[in-house]
Structure formats: C-alpha cells, structure tokens
Amino acid sequence: MNCSYNDITELSISGDLRAVPDRRRGPTPIIGRYTLWGGRRRKARRDGDKKDHIFVDLYSTRLLVAVLFLLSLSCLDAFLTLELINKGVVYEANPVMAFFLDKGVFQFSLIKFTITSLSLIVMCLLKNVNITRICLPVIINIYLIVVGYELYLYIVV
Numbered sequence: 218m219n220c221s222y223n224d225i226t227e228l229s230i231s232g233d234l235r236a237v238p239d240r241r242r243g244p245t246p247i248i249g250r251y252t253l254w255g256g257r258r259r260k261a262r263r264d265g266d267k268k269d270h271i272f273v274d275l276y277s278t279r280l281l282v283a284v285l286f287l288l289s290l291s292c293l294d295a296f297l298t299l300e301l302i303n304k305g306v307v308y309e310a311n312p313v314m315a316f317f318l319d320k321g322v323f324q325f326s327l328i329k330f331t332i333t334s335l336s337l338i339v340m341c342l343l344k345n346v347n348i349t350r351i352c353l354p355v356i357i358n359i360y361l362i363v364v365g366y367e368l369y370l371y372i373v374v
Contacts (some may be wrong), residue, residue, distance in 0.1 A: 283353055287356060292330065295329045297364065299325070300371060302318070340352070
C-alpha cells in the first residue's frame with residue numbers, strides 16, 4: 218500500500234488510524250454462503266449489534282428440537298384432522314385448508330406441510346427477533362392444545 222507522509226498525518230489527525238477500509242459493506246445477509254454450511258457466529262458480540270445484526274451463522278440444538286417438534290405436531294394435526302373428517306366428527310374450519318381438502322388428501326397434506334415448513338424456516342432465520350422468541354413457544358402450546366383435543370375426539374368418538 219502506498220501511503221505518503223501527508224496521508225499518515227491526515228489519518229492521525231482525524232483520529233482514524235485504519236489505513237484499510239472496513240471490509241464489512243453491510244449487515245449479514247439472510248441467506249448467504251454460511252446458511253447451509255455453517256459459520257462461527259452464534260450471537261451478536263456487542264450489545265449495540267443486537268438490534269442491527271439479527272442474523273447469525275449457527276443455530277442452537279434447542280431451536281432445532283423446537284422446530285422439529287412443531288413440524289411433527291403439524292403433521293400429527295393433519296393426520297388427526299383427516300381421520301376425524303372421515304369419521305364425520307369434525308369439518309375443516311380453515312377456508313384455505315378446506316379448499317385444498319376439496320382438491321384431495323395429498324394436496325391438503327402437501328400444502329399444510331409446505332406452509333408450516335416455510336414458516337419455520339422464516340422463524341429460524343429471524344430467531345433473534347423478540348417476536349419470534351415469543352411466538353415459537355406460544356405456537357407450540359397452541360398446537361399441543363389442538364392435537365390434545367383431536368386425540369381426545371379420536372379416542373372418545
């Protein structure tokens with residue numbers, strides 16, 4: 218690097234002693250090269266970065282278990298819903314899912330799984346946002362109540 222005496226003097230007077238420009242051009246992207254292959258960052262290093270840099274490279278095992286559990290509950294909900302509809306005990310109250318149920322069981326199951334999976338991917342990417350940290354346990358509890366009620370109906374009726 219060719220720095221003249223005036224450049225060094227100007228840098229020392231301005232208080233910025235870095236001769237190399239900052240390598241970070243912007244915040245961490247949502248989807249980057251480390252999204253699938255992993256990186257090193259689990260959380261923001263500084264308190265000031267917690268609000269600006271919400272995306273990280275590594276995800277906790279606890280989050281993986283929560284996501285897989287929620288996906289399993291969604292699949293169990295779909296199965297129990299289909300069984301209860303076949304028995305004539307319930308009907309699909311969600312108009313979007315009722316539309317796909319009219320198209321067929323495969324379409325219903327595929328759309329339910331796809332919507333749930335895409336939602337969980339977004340929640341994983343936004344895991345450091347407060348609303349996600351609040352919503353994930355709430356959604357799990359709602360699904361537990363729904364599946365518990367469906368199991369009750371399945372066993373009793």
